[in-house]
Amino acid sequence: xxxxxxxxxxxxxxxxxxxxxxxxxxxxxxxxxxxxxxxxxxxxxxxxxxxxxxxxxxxxxxxxxxxxxxxxxxxxxxxxxxxxxxxxxxxxxxxxxxxxxxxxxxxxxxxxxxxxxxxxxxxxxxxxxxxxxxxxxxxxxxxxxxxxxxxxxxxxxxxxxxxxxxxxxxxxxxxxxxxxxxxxxxxxxxxxxxxxxxxxxxxxxxxxxxxxxxxxxxxxxxxxxxxxxxxxxxxxxxxxxxxxxxxxxxxxxxxxxxxxxxxxxxxxxxxxxxxxxxxxxxxxxxxxxxxxxxxxxxxxxxxxxxxxxxxxxxxxxxxxxxxxxxxxxxxxxxxxxxxxx
Amino acid sequence: xxxxxxxxxxxxxxxxxxxxxxxxxxxxxxxxxxxxxxxxxxxxxxxxxxxxxxxxxxxxxxxxxxxxxxxxxxxxxxxxxxxxxxxxxxxxxxxxxxxxxxxxxxxxxxxxxxxxxxxxxxxxxxxxxxxxxxxxxxxxxxxxxxxxxxxxxxxxxxxxxxxxxxxxxxxxxxxxxxxxxxxxxxxxxxxxxxxxxxxxxxxxxxxxxxxxxx
Numbered sequence: 092x093x094x095x096x097x098x099x100x101x102x103x104x105x106x107x108x109x110x111x112x113x114x115x116x117x118x119x120x121x122x123x124x125x126x127x128x129x130x131x132x133x134x135x136x137x138x139x140x141x142x143x144x145x146x147x148x149x150x151x152x153x154x155x156x157x158x159x160x161x162x163x164x165x166x167x168x169x170x171x172x173x174x175x176x177x178x179x180x181x182x183x184x185x186x187x188x189x190x191x192x193x194x195x196x197x198x199x200x201x202x203x204x205x206x207x208x209x210x211x212x213x214x215x216x217x218x219x220x221x222x223x224x225x226x227x228x229x230x231x232x233x234x235x236x237x238x239x240x241x242x243x244x245x246x247x248x249x250x251x252x253x254x255x256x257x258x259x260x261x262x263x264x265x266x267x268x269x270x271x272x273x274x275x276x277x278x279x280x281x282x283x284x285x286x287x288x289x290x291x292x293x294x295x296x297x298x299x300x301x302x303x304x305x306x307x308x309x310x311x312x313x314x315x316x317x318x319x320x321x322x323x324x325x326x327x328x329x330x331x332x333x334x335x336x337x338x339x340x341x342x343x344x345x346x347x348x349x350x351x352x353x354x355x356x357x358x359x360x361x362x363x364x365x366x367x368x369x370x371x372x373x374x375x376x377x378x379x380x381x382x383x384x385x386x387x388x389x390x391x392x393x394x395x396x397x398x399x400x401x402x403x404x405x406x407x408x409x410x411x412x413x414x415x416x417x418x419x420x421x422x423x424x425x426x427x428x429x430x431x432x
Numbered sequence: 433x434x435x436x437x438x439x440x441x442x443x444x445x446x447x448x449x450x451x452x453x454x455x456x457x458x459x460x461x462x463x464x465x466x467x468x469x470x471x472x473x474x475x476x477x478x479x480x481x482x483x484x485x486x487x488x489x490x491x492x493x494x495x496x497x498x499x500x501x502x503x504x505x506x507x508x509x510x511x512x513x514x515x516x517x518x519x520x521x522x523x524x525x526x527x528x529x530x531x532x533x534x535x536x537x538x539x540x541x542x543x544x545x546x547x548x549x550x551x552x553x554x555x556x557x558x559x560x561x562x563x564x565x566x567x568x569x570x571x572x573x574x575x576x577x578x579x580x581x582x583x584x585x586x587x588x589x590x591x592x593x594x595x596x597x598x599x600x601x602x603x604x605x606x607x608x609x610x611x612x613x614x615x616x617x618x619x620x621x622x623x624x625x626x627x628x629x630x631x632x633x634x635x636x637x638x639x640x641x642x643x644x645x646x
Contacts (some may be wrong), residue, residue, distance in 0.1 A: 114631075119487075176512060178470055179494040179513045180512045181512060182510065182512050183509065207514045207556075207611065207612045209518075211514060212512060212513075212517055212519035244610050245611075246611055246612055246616070300466075304466075321613055322617055348580065
């Protein structure tokens with residue numbers, strides 16, 4: 092076997108910056124027989140399509156947030172995920188192709204994170220699908236990042252952690268046989284009821300750039316960071332887990348009243364932080380929520396929506412109800428989330 | 433007027449020259465985007481425009497709509513991000529407005545460009561002063577129309593448009609970004625030229641230089 096002897100000029104396990112996406116899709120295909128990878132179009136599908144007559148779910152975005160979105164393709168969640176270049180939206184022809192393949196006659200829900208490029212590319216994809224196929228497409232744009240304060244003077248709140256919870260819950264609703272309008276309504280409800288906030292301890296390094304996107308001194312952290320290494324609300328002195336938890340949870344609680352309802356809480360790693368630290372953080376988050384009288388019904392701790400190798404984490408809190416909890420508990424079988432099967 | 437019409441070959445030359453300029457300026461565009469975006473505008477534009485030029489060289493367009501519809505679809509499907517849909521929509525609207533013709537007269541070119549601007553606004557929803565490519569495109573087309581109304585020929589109008597484009601580009605430095613990823617920076621976006629405004633200025637530089645060779 093011929094071995095590629097090229098040594099990359101940064102300390103990453105890659106062959107070359109140009110082939111990261113294709114090489115990782117090859118790995119996904121090799122590891123998961125439950126998935127089918129369309130390498131030419133860079134789309135991850137379920138190997139076995141869902142039953143005819145059920146609503147299909149399509150998402151996608153820039154690569155670098157793994158396991159989002161490809162890791163959430165499978166029974167109980169997505170039907171397909173379109174992969175863009177690292178931190179760059181996929182293109183409309185990918186969304187058109189995926190929409191055609193996944194439609195089982197009941198329409199397709201597009202799940203889009205609120206970034207300018209993602210929104211425009213999905214919009215054109217949906218226009219092309221409508222013009223060429225007549226497939227019914229509904230769209231939910233996720234915008235849950237409370238770090239963005241002046242949403243009327245910016246591109247709006249970014250889509251972050253709530254995306255994971257939404258793909259799980261809307262996926263279960265589609266699996267139950269609800270129609271497109273009902274699945275879209277559940278997705279919209281999750282988006283309206285979920286809020287997130289993140290912190291970076293380090294930057295991330297985009298392979299094609301070869302150096303960190305920003306420089307964060309050893310004694311500082313960036314509060315309110317996004318998932319592409321874009322800046323947050325402010326830089327503050329590095330603090331212990333309890334204080335970091337306070338700085339993440341307080342803006343979420345002041346944005347939405349979470350009392351009087353069961354909540355689903357996700358403590359998410361951004362890619363470069365070990366699980367032990369995520370659990371330390373989760374314990375601190377729970378102390379704050381308990382003190383605030385907030386009922387935590389379900390928890391999720393791990394790396395679910397990442398920013399390459401960034402060290403840091405995000406907190407997502409979803410105000411749920413019995414229906415959303417039941418959909419959350421429904422069986423799911425994907426490489427990124429798996430239970431109840 | 434010395435140059436009453438512009439041919440599909442000249443318009444192909446415009447896109448080819450635009451590709452040359454974004455390729456020459458790739459590091460500059462990426463540097464601008466590193467400051468207030470995600471450091472991919474240079475590579476995105478060169479990837480998209482080199483694909484456009486490859487297509488033109490492989491099968492030269494016979495009509496203006498064929499040229500711009502092809503260029504627009506190529507950008508939309510090869511670039512991703514925000515610049516693909518925005519530049520793609522700009523060219524698609526030019527093609528649709530111009531129609532299956534081999535040449536455009538001055539009013540025809542002006543209305544096609546104006547339709548392209550309308551497409552960018554519809555897709556990106558940007559307004560004056562949001563610190564985007566719109567802040568170059570709008571004043572450049574205003575200058576183009578004003579020059580034609582003052583009985584300039586197309587090459588002179590293109591030079592006037594390029595001059596207004598440079599002014600618009602430089603003026604984005606003082607603006608606070610209100611669209612796209614730069615908007616998350618808030619006040620910290622002030623002091624940097626918008627990368628999309630810079631590439632749009634290259635588009636008008638390309639037009640002025642292509643016609644200047646006549």
